[in-house]
Amino acid sequence: MPHPFRLYNTLTRKVEDFLPIEAGKVRLYVCGMTVYDHCHVGHARAMVVFDAFTRYLRHRGWEVTFVRNFTDVDDKIIARALEKGQDPLAFANHFIDEFHVEMAELGLELPTHEPRVSDSMDAIRELIETLVARGHAYPAGGNVWFSVTTCEDYGKLSNQRVDELKSGDDVQGKAHGSDFALWKAAKPGEPAWPSRWGPGRPGWHIECSAMVCKHLGETIDIHGGGLDLVFPHHENEIAQSECGIAKPYARYWMHNGLLTLSGGQKMGKSLGNVINIHTALSEFPAEAIRLYYLHNQYRSPLPWNSDALPEALTMLSRLYDALEKAQAMQGDEEPERVAKDLGEDALAVLELGRGFTEKFLAACDQDFNTAQALAHLFELARAVNRFAAHKKAKKRGRPVVTPALRAFELLRSALGLFTMAPNEFHAVVKSKRLAALGLDRAAVEAKLAERTRARETKDWARSDALRDELAALKIEVLDLADGVDWRVQLD
């Protein structure tokens, strides 16, 4: 039996108990990319949030059907492709392929379905025909427009009133300034699909309505996307679908907050202030990026600056260090006995570990509050580190740290973090940071080896000089109890 949870619903502006249409099942649709450019770190937030949310739901026992579309037929795609002398669909496909590679690298699971506009023409035309037949849409000069004034509760998601909207582009043939295109007549040289209104292509909003219906049914449980899609995109989807099928479209609307720059201004393609996810992934491990997104509540704006990823990596490294220490512990006694013998710190890590699952999932159950859920993990990690300083922890500590190890496993299955072994993680960090600074690994390791030789003969002057040289290259040397390690500075 799946576990209940609560979710903020943009439609009602309240956190509500989630009630599924069909017991045990969640039908989730999330607006994906319009593929005319690279995926940036703002898009990636939405992708990671809904990937993590899906993992959490499945962990909680829900059967999730997750659909995320690609908009591969669109004005901007066509304009950009023709500018470069390329076929628009091939141009879009190129970015879809890149998106898949980057999302795999980011550690995303594939959605159940990834429909494309170009594959959904039948469903789109069918819905438009229904809307025309029902009097909610009208053809004019090869275009088909949706008539917002025929939709009684138009504006219910964004609380807009038709008569107060600034009127959009003044296109000939439109009956009302806020009417929007369902079908656009093709101009010469543009890709076109046949229809009873003449050759053309779908408008932006109709595709999602059609794909939702085709893959998930007439009414779905949760519709997600970025907060910037509330109006007009999601508002228009509701209008089209509810006028077309005369049933509610989506029961819960879940919107992720946007990435913001200094001063709170949002990051967006139109503002030209974006960082591609490819760039971030080349310099930081995927899980550091994931932690950056998930350490904030998904609805809050998330500030982006040059410290964001270094800070997230610092946090993640500390957590992996705790995991590594816990994994290194041995022993197979009764946990209570070990806790009794080794003192307060052992007892603390045992108790925090045992209480973790409940606290972690309770936070996720309350509007997917990963910020609070992760705070519990930091408490646990500190307890592990504190206990690890005990001189008998390594030999006998395993039993008291076993619940903590399970906590890290829970993070992997419920949020997609800690999917690597700690040594693997450290290796990834090193290679990405070296690449980010353009450093040569062999040269660094040669200097380190030379320094180790100097230390063996207690030639501290030489050893420290080499450490300074490495520091100048932004390499920090760590002399550990069982050898030498190093890392690349983050500032």
Place this chain on the structure above:
RNA sequence: GGUGAGGUAGCCAAGCGGUUAGGCAAUGGUUUGCAAAACCAUCACACGCGGGUUCGAAUCCCGUCCUCACCUCCA
């Protein structure tokens, strides 16, 4: 102008009527050949401002000042 979100210690950020959230930075300490990492302590009895309700408010109510987003393509 319309609609919505928000203002929490140096910075970021949970909480939303009564128990130290958490992170990052900084400073001191333990440790170390010296460092780094880790741990401990401090910064932190903080909640835009002014009233009110309450035994009790960051949390509720009224007023007020700011910030951001959407209303045009945007995750």
